[in-house]
Amino acid sequence: MNKDIGEINGACHCGDVRFHMTLSNGLHSARRCNCSYCRMRGAVAVSAELADFHILQGAELLTVYRFNTMSAQHFFCSRCGIYTHHQRRSNPHQYGVNVACLEGISPFDFDEVPVSDGIAHPKDDPTGAGPRQAGVLRFIPAD
Numbered sequence: 001m002n003k004d005i006g007e008i009n010g011a012c013h014c015g016d017v018r019f020h021m022t023l024s025n026g027l028h029s030a031r032r033c034n035c036s037y038c039r040m041r042g043a044v045a046v047s048a049e050l051a052d053f054h055i056l057q058g059a060e061l062l063t064v065y066r067f068n069t070m071s072a073q074h075f076f077c078s079r080c081g082i083y084t085h086h087q088r089r090s091n092p093h094q095y096g097v098n099v100a101c102l103e104g105i106s107p108f109d110f111d112e113v114p115v116s117d118g119i120a121h122p123k124d125d126p127t128g129a130g131p132r133q134a135g136v137l138r139f140i141p142a143d
């Protein structure tokens with residue numbers, strides 16, 4: 001797959017929430033996270049700077065969920081329930097955006113997706129070390 005994508009449109013499942021974004025590092029930033037919330041949500045996210053992500057339609061349908069330190073904001077469509085994006089705790093200047101919402105892109109297009117160690121969150125680390133990688137998830141297509 002071509003991971004060097006610049007700009008792209010996206011939408012939730014029902015299509016009422018629509019957005020346009022410029023990716024920070026194409027699809028190279030794709031990853032999952034093993035924190036208590038992300039392991040349930042199960043989405044692969046890519047990065048965008050806050051100013052590079054624009055809701056085109058349906059902003060009023062977005063609901064926000066916060067937990068624990070309440071610093072990250074997890075947005076989802078209140079009609080179809082699909083997670084669209086979240087403002088990161090690890091980098092509040094960035095959004096993580098659901099790759100499954102991006103036009104023509106599926107999380108199953110990736111052979112391998114790194115998993116960040118969100119249990120040992122970098123913001124909880126007094127040494128200030130960056131995010132650790134907990135492992136990778138691999139998709140092996142059937143013959």
Ligand SMILES: [Zn+2]
Pocket residue numbers: 012013014015016017077078079080081082
């Ligand atoms: Zn929706």
